[in-house]
Amino acid sequence: MSQHPPPTNTNTNTNTNTNTKTNTNKSTGNTTSTDTADRLSTFGTLKRLYPFVKPAFPRIVLGMVAALLASVVALLIPFVLQQLVDGPLSSGDSRQVWPAFWIVLGLGVVEAVMIMGRRWLVLTPSTHVETSMRNGLYKKLQDLPVAFHDRWQSGQLLSRSVSDLSLIRRWLAFGIVLLIVNFLTIVVGFVVLFFYSWLLGLIFVVASIPIWVVGLRFENRYSVIARRSQDQVGDLATSVEESVHGIRVLKAFGRGKHSLRDFAKRAEELRGTEIEKSKAIAQLWLWLLLVPDVAFALCLLAGIWLASEGQLTVGELFAFFATATVLRFPVESIGFLLSMTFDTRTAVDRFFEVLDSVNTVTDPVEPKTITNPRGHLEFRATHFRYQDSPAQFADLVDGVDLELQPGETMALVGLTGSGKTTLLALVPRLYDVTGGEVLLDGVDVRDLTREELRRHIGMAFEDATLFSTTVRDNVLLGRPDLSGDEADRVMREALDIAQAGFVHDLPEGVDTTVGEEGLSLSGGQRQRLALARAIAARPSVLVLDDPLSALDVDTEARVEAGLRRVLSETTSLIVAHRPSTVNLADRVALLENGRVTAVGRHSDLIATNDHYRYVISSLDDDDRTTREDVLA
Known part of the structure; x- marks a missing residue:
């Protein structure tokens, strides 16, 4: 290495x-x-x-x-x-x-x-x-x-x-x-x-x-x-x-x-x-x-x-x-x-x-390859701070050690500002670590070309962004290798899992142009299409930044049921802002001030960790308010 x-x-x-x-x-x-x-x-x-x-x-x-x-x-x-x-x-x-x-x-x-x-x-x-x-x-x-x-x-x-x-x-x-x-x-x-x-x-x-x-x-x-x-x-x-x-x-x-x-x-x-x-x-x-x-x-x-x-x-x-x-x-x-x-x-x-702007996230001179992707993800003494942060400020990610086994689903929970979204962004090298390593199948992500790394990583963000093109092109954005019947099959499957069947009611179905940034759709519809896009990429590691926040209770339950089938075969790292999202995970990692302070099953952490109970109770309050608003 x-x-x-x-x-x-x-x-x-x-x-x-x-x-x-x-x-x-x-x-x-x-x-x-x-x-x-x-x-x-x-x-x-x-x-x-x-x-x-x-x-x-x-x-x-x-x-x-x-x-x-x-x-x-x-x-x-x-x-x-x-x-x-x-x-x-x-x-x-x-x-x-x-x-x-x-x-x-x-x-x-x-x-x-x-x-x-x-x-x-x-x-x-x-x-x-x-x-x-x-x-x-x-x-x-x-x-x-x-x-x-x-x-x-x-x-x-x-x-x-x-x-x-x-x-x-x-x-x-x-x-x-x-x-x-x-x-x-x-x-x-x-x-x-x-x-x-x-x-x-x-x-x-x-x-x-x-x-x-x-x-x-x-x-x-x-x-x-x-x-x-x-x-x-x-x-x-x-x-x-x-x-x-x-x-x-x-x-x-x-x-x-x-x-x-x-x-x-x-x-x-x-x-x-x-x-x-x-x-x-x-x-x-x-x-x-x-x-x-x-x-x-x-x-x-x-x-x-x-x-x-x-x-x-x-x-x-x-x-x-x-x-x-x-x-x-x-x-x-x-x-x-x-x-x-x-x-x-x-x-x-x-x-x-x-x-002339210097690109600090570049491909290595002698890149490595992953011949047999399994989805083994590991953070090893990982640090990160933004480039213009004063030296006296603490790192946003401050020495994280975390390992995800192939096929495992890990939920990240923590209070606002604890570093959850930043940690996720280090996996596909949207930002580069400023210390330590992020390993994918035993290879430092900086030793892979960005193109190959991002073939193995799929992402869906809370703030879903779509492009001014058709639903089909948005969903299959990460699969330029597909065409014809195979592309249609993958798209239909991804839309089904993401509960995005609403696209068939659009004027031209999946060939409907969604408009600039997808603003012609609701927030929940945009999130479901963004989730379908991540699923259609068939990555070995799926990184999700609270992708269900804009969904109503019933739709969220159906999406979670579909995700369980996908997540059983894919390593997944999910930022959770709802207790229902935590329930998707095999294990939960608790972030506090840029550090992972506890890792374990939800039931074990509830029983043993005071800060985890405090975080979950705050998520419960937010979730309860959201559900009451939806029902009202």
């Missing part, structure tokens, strides 16, 4: 392996980048996209070439116009006008074709990149442990997978292409301006210097605002999601206005940030519009003087200003292209915060 770190060292290591890229407070939604992201330049951050962009890179480069050719063609038109002004127009030979006309028309057609080619080349590949990144993000989210999802708001993850990736796609298809091409166009255009007149070109370049200074200052300010804005979008998405999921509670308690005020507050914060972004962009645009106009005015004065002195022909002066006009859009576009680039840089940071 492989050796694992002792409890103290493991606790330390686990506590340091929190989300190393982002510290997200799930309750407040405050998200801050770590120093690693802050140290990367905009180029360094965007360069991290290359593994995803690599398949589309050749077409994106070709799109840039097509766009650059379009710009070069546009810069050739002023040269033709110069020849036209200095030639036919100055000599009065109208016959020379038509060749210039056809040349300009041809160049315009070539420019249009190049622009169309640029769009055709880059639009489709950019959507493939977005799809690849979204699939990679979803795969990572599925792979990350439950502890990660405990810390992160779902709205933050949703905004990263939708709005951030959409922004990256638009930047790849439009922003990066035009940013590079327009920059090269400006460089080539300035060379052309110097070709016509070095003095006018120098004036134009010097007058443009403030734009670059303002652009550098803009990056530092805008990046911070853009990050805050995108985080606030995630917080706002979380508010919407929580209010939609909790709409029944809000309506029942008349707290709709309170929820609206909270939403309006977050929306107002986002509005303020967006206004701050707009002001920053407006200041940049002021310089982008003002500087070229000033440069045009200065060049016009100097150009007229040069032409009057005979140092510059009228055609050259005309071509100079035509070229400067062509350059006007590339210069002015720098503003929104820079803001788009900095927005994208923030989106990339947010995307990689998730991808």
